Amino acid sequence: MINFAKTSGIILKCLGGLYTVESPDGIFECKARGVFRNMGISPSVGDSVIVENGVISEIGDRKNFLIRPPLANLDCIIFIVSTVSPSPNFLILDKFIAIAEYKKIEPVVIITKTDLGNSSPIHEIYDSIGIKVLEIDYNDESSVQAVRELLRGKISAFTGNSGAGKSTLLNAVDSSLNIPTGEISKKLGRGKHTTRHAELYRLADGGYIADTPGFSTFETNRYDIIRKEELAGCFREFYGLTENCRFRDCSHTCEKGCAVIDAVDNGDIPKMRHESYCAMYNEAKQLKEWELK
Numbered sequence: 001m002i003n004f005a006k007t008s009g010i011i012l013k014c015l016g017g018l019y020t021v022e023s024p025d026g027i028f029e030c031k032a033r034g035v036f037r038n039m040g041i042s043p044s045v046g047d048s049v050i051v052e053n054g055v056i057s058e059i060g061d062r063k064n065f066l067i068r069p070p071l072a073n074l075d076c077i078i079f080i081v082s083t084v085s086p087s088p089n090f091l092i093l094d095k096f097i098a099i100a101e102y103k104k105i106e107p108v109v110i111i112t113k114t115d116l117g118n119s120s121p122i123h124e125i126y127d128s129i130g131i132k133v134l135e136i137d138y139n140d141e142s143s144v145q146a147v148r149e150l151l152r153g154k155i156s157a158f159t160g161n162s163g164a165g166k167s168t169l170l171n172a173v174d175s176s177l178n179i180p181t182g183e184i185s186k187k188l189g190r191g192k193h194t195t196r197h198a199e200l201y202r203l204a205d206g207g208y209i210a211d212t213p214g215f216s217t218f219e220t221n222r223y224d225i226i227r228k229e230e231l232a233g234c235f236r237e238f239y240g241l242t243e244n245c246r247f248r249d250c251s252h253t254c255e256k257g258c259a260v261i262d263a264v265d266n267g268d269i270p271k272m273r274h275e276s277y278c279a280m281y282n283e284a285k286q287l288k289e290w291e292l293k
Helices: 090-102 118-128 141-151 168-173 226-233 259-266 271-285
Strands: 007-015 018-023 028-032 048-052 055-059 076-082 106-112 133-134 155-160 199-202 208-211
Touching: 018 048, 028 259, 048 259, 076 090, 076 141, 090 226, 090 271, 106 118, 106 168, 118 133, 133 141, 226 259, 226 271, 259 271
Parallel strands: 028 055, 076 106, 076 155, 106 133, 155 208
Antiparallel strands: 007 018, 007 048, 007 199, 018 028, 048 055, 199 208
């Protein structure tokens, strides 16, 4: 029996002002204290909370938070990338990996549709910089089991272009989830949106997973904004190089004597990753001060 006097739990879903909370005593719906609205705080999926008399009274400290879709306390973000239909968009992928690095969330790349296209370019880029890359072959159960082991005991989020196979993979990882999947739209070349809100699902092997709307529907700054001065710190392959640049205020985009550019020219940093960095840096330069607050 749920102790409505006072209990602790984790928010699994937020919808229409109601919060679905999982506690040691069970799962139930409740509302939040009005004071949170006055404080400019909203309880979010992934939050650890205290519920008293059926109302959320406290929200625990967050180790990280994504703005939209609102998700708190993530350990891992898994980016689902298909070899074809849709083809990989490396700039978008790099933008969201940067957000994960900025938020101190482990980024992982999982490749789908490997029977239909070449996965080597994805491996060449992300293996080389130390990001975990897994491939899914539904004829090989061990590839799905590797994902289960990755998720065990963590709060993780699946994201990626619509049609890349997020929901299909989630259902393979845990068939009890029974998440709706969308067919690929031949006209648009991408999937129909089947996930309309963030929600945590408890996995049979332990841990929680969030299925989220496809990241092609969001601009990066809806997740968070990275200032141009902070961007280099979100590219792990730049670590140990930036302090060796000739100029202290080096942007690592075009300067002579830039250690990062030298590493790109020497093949130590994938050229495509540096191109993504330059594109993101130029976008960050255009941000207005009010957008950064």
